[in-house]
Amino acid sequence: MSKTRRITCLAAAASVIALAAAACGAPEEDGDDRGALPDDATDCANYEQYGDLEGETVSIMGSILDAEADEMQEAWSYFESCTGATIEYEGTAQFEADMKVRVDGGNAPDIALFPQPGLMSQFKDDLVPASDELSALATEGWTEDWLNYGTIDGTLYAAPNSSNAKSFIWYSPSFFADNGYEVPQTWDELIALSDTIAESGVTPWCAGFESGGATGWPGTDWIEDIVLREGTDVYDQWVSHEIPFNDPQIVTAIDKAGSILQNEDYIFNGTDTISTTAFQTAGHPILDGSCAFYRMASFYGAMWPEGTTVAEDGDVFAFRFPESNEGDNTMLVGGEFVAAFSDSEATEATRQFLASELYHNSRLQTGPWSTARQGVDPANATTPINQFATEILTDPAVTVRFDGSDLMPGEVGASSFWTGMVEWADGAKDSQQMADDIENSWP
Structure with missing residues (x-):
């Protein structure tokens, strides 16, 4: 799927x-x-x-x-x-x-x-x-x-x-305006702002990987976004299996995602709820100020509750997932x-x-x-x-890369990668163990 x-x-x-x-x-x-x-x-x-x-x-x-x-x-x-x-x-x-x-x-x-x-x-x-x-x-x-x-x-x-457009992070423009926050342009700025928001008493991030028989796929987007921002060459080699799934660069990217998704100070309702929280509604707590960010593609604009104004000056909007390297201009699609x-x-x-x-x-x-x-x-x-x-x-100045799991063999992209993300989010496996298992599943 x-x-x-x-x-x-x-x-x-x-x-x-x-x-x-x-x-x-x-x-x-x-x-x-x-x-x-x-x-x-x-x-x-x-x-x-x-x-x-x-x-x-x-x-x-x-x-x-x-x-x-x-x-x-x-x-x-x-x-x-x-x-x-x-x-x-x-x-x-x-x-x-x-x-x-x-x-x-x-x-x-x-x-x-x-x-x-x-x-x-x-x-x-x-x-x-x-x-x-x-x-x-x-x-x-x-x-x-x-x-x-x-x-x-x-x-x-x-x-x-x-x-x-998949490299989007949803937020509340009014929450940003009321607190004088600016949209982060780099990963380091994103983490610094997450820390600031956490210190203010608001949970920075909402997250949800539950999707019925496809549970886990929202987590794969996280890894793809981060690998892409480490470099398009690395991304292409990873997707085509020119480098193994458990290459140290990929494990480092999974750990990088974990600096948000495995941080108890960051995740609304706790990290142990990620795999059981439906992705369709996971971002909704932004509306009442319970969390500040939700990473999800542009199609999520149709999934907000009726009456929500989705606009740059509305109840919610999105900004681009920040780059890791200065001068990069990428989008997961x-x-x-x-x-x-x-x-x-x-x-x-x-x-x-x-x-x-x-x-x-x-x-x-x-x-x-x-x-x-x-x-x-x-x-x-x-x-x-x-x-x-x-x-x-x-x-044309934007460098795009297609969703990695949709390019990988089905045994990986629509199976072991999904289940691996759930096991990782649940704390059953660390980044290296997850990457090793997925690599071993590659046909």
Whole structure:
């Protein structure tokens, strides 16, 4: 299960109803409420390049569910009504398992939205490489860092879709203003501010690793953020297993995370509650001043209680996880990639549209979402946190690295790394023992 979509997977109880209600074609003229879409997205002249696709159907499969699936389909609804194509979207909370069943059974979707580049690479022999036209769109739209994750053995197979900024720390702007605190720019400043807050009688940090069958994954993000800030070379070597998981540099990074997560003076309700505190609500004590910080990705903006103002001058907002090395400008990211199992004309046209600036600008306006697609206007995002994330993600000066556990083999990234973080948080294993066990699990 990919971390980029666990937020929707965990809320999937009503997904069947939501997906059944989602329209695949253009809605009826009466009551058409798609005013959120930009004018150019509703002008059929902008779809003429994709040709006449009347009667053609393109199936898309992904892990996106519920309201987010509705918002995604709204963003491509005029592509359907203007070209005549029908896009049939199927969302599943068991994407990884379902994809294998579908492909092995000769029933692959035309397009799959892969949240894990590592998973996508397992289907290389069945995928259709990007055409010259799609490759040109992808090169125009994304930095080399992003394109590398859609590339397998030197061939581009998939352009990115959504993008999440993961290196975020949530806080209360009013708490900072009332106490004269400034957003820390370095790790040392972060620790110094945590000490100051602890001395004032407020617990600096909230933390929660509980996530049902995926319990532990929020802890992996901590380690990934810290390793990335030790150096991109180290991060790349670690993720690809060019250096072992228990390399001294990685153990040091785990210990560094422990200076916060294993510090009894720092953690709200105590360190022994981390593995049993649900990540969805773990940050909420910020609202009543019970803790000051919560490390979680940009998608957490949708998980605050109803009525919470998420804005730079609101109840809560986020700042970037600080750098360890002066001059670094990094961001841990997640997202999906648009890969195809069909080379039909309609599939190719749909892939090109989903890689276009037009689609990404439209999708920004149909609901909370962020993208790394160059050329979009971040101001189109529907929330301040998604605007902030898109500003960062579309900045070519920012060095991005994809979520490490989503790139590692499933036996590690979606198993031993998760369980290792729980054992470490519970105090059952120290950093070296955890790293040794995970290294021994590497296939």
